Amino acid sequence: xxxxxxxxxxxxxxxxxxxxxxxxxxxxxxxxxxxxxxxxxxxxxxxxxxxxxxxxxxxxxxxxxxxxxxxxxxxxxxxxxxxxxxxxxxxxxxxxxxxxxxxxxxxxxxxxxxxxxxxxxxxxxxxxxxxxxxxxxxxxxxxxxxxxxxxxxxxxxxxxxxxxxxxxxxxxxxxxxxxxxxxxxxxxxxxxxxxxxxxxxxxxxxxxxxxxxxxxxxx
Numbered sequence: 578x579x580x581x582x583x584x585x586x587x588x589x590x591x592x593x594x595x596x597x598x599x600x601x602x603x604x605x606x607x608x609x610x611x612x613x614x615x616x617x618x619x620x621x622x623x624x625x626x627x628x629x630x631x632x633x634x635x636x637x638x639x640x641x642x643x644x645x646x647x648x649x650x651x652x653x654x655x656x657x658x659x660x661x662x663x664x665x666x667x668x669x670x671x672x673x674x675x676x677x678x679x680x681x682x683x684x685x686x687x688x689x690x691x692x693x694x695x696x697x698x699x700x701x702x703x704x705x706x707x708x709x710x711x712x713x714x715x716x717x718x719x720x721x722x723x724x725x726x727x728x729x730x731x732x733x734x735x736x737x738x739x740x741x742x743x744x745x746x747x748x749x750x751x752x753x754x755x756x757x758x759x760x761x762x763x764x765x766x767x768x769x770x771x772x773x774x775x776x777x778x779x780x781x782x783x784x785x786x787x788x789x790x791x792x793x794x795x796x
Contacts, residue, residue, distance in 0.1 A: 590713065602645055666729075670733050
């Protein structure tokens with residue numbers, strides 16, 4: 578669990594490029610994350626689903642949604658950008674016209690976590706994030722924070738329009754239905770003690786098979 582930093586403005590914007598990077602642990606946080614993949618990743622895991630990462634895909638991670646990178650090889654030239662928003666800031670961005678918390682939660686609760694952006698929309702998305710990040714490098718005054726809000730509204734409006742006019746990107750279908758069922762079970766019972774022996778018995782497979790196939794599928 579990764580909470581938003583205390584004492585901030587309730588939002589954070591970041592652009593990142595790493596020549597090499599290892600897989601990340603699944604995690605969640607108490608804020609919204611709007612993440613755009615640009616280059617170099619392999620898979621994004623969201624709850625019990627895996628998505629094949631492609632350039633210009635934007636992901637919506639609501640508060641307490643488990644997610645993390647998955648890959649079979651070390652990632653090279655991994656490029657992405659993301660905007661973190663507290664529910665309070667997201668509410669303000671709706672300008673009393675649209676309940677953005679309900680809107681984005683509704684998308685995610687239906688299993689719709691990622692959408693494909695055009696090259697032009699992706700460039701606008703990243704441009705706004707980088708401008709917000711630049712203003713945060715110092716100590717922004719009220720006028721600069723107001724400008725940040727303008728960029729965030731641009732990002733949210735772009736995302737809302739994309740959601741309305743496009744079909745969500747589907748998750749990758751597991752080649753092994755048993756492992757998909759195991760992942761679903763784990764996601765629904767993660768607060769309970771889980772052992773390989775119990776899972777193997779429940780799903781009618783050997784412990785060695787379950788261990789090998791689970792590792793191969795989820796890395």
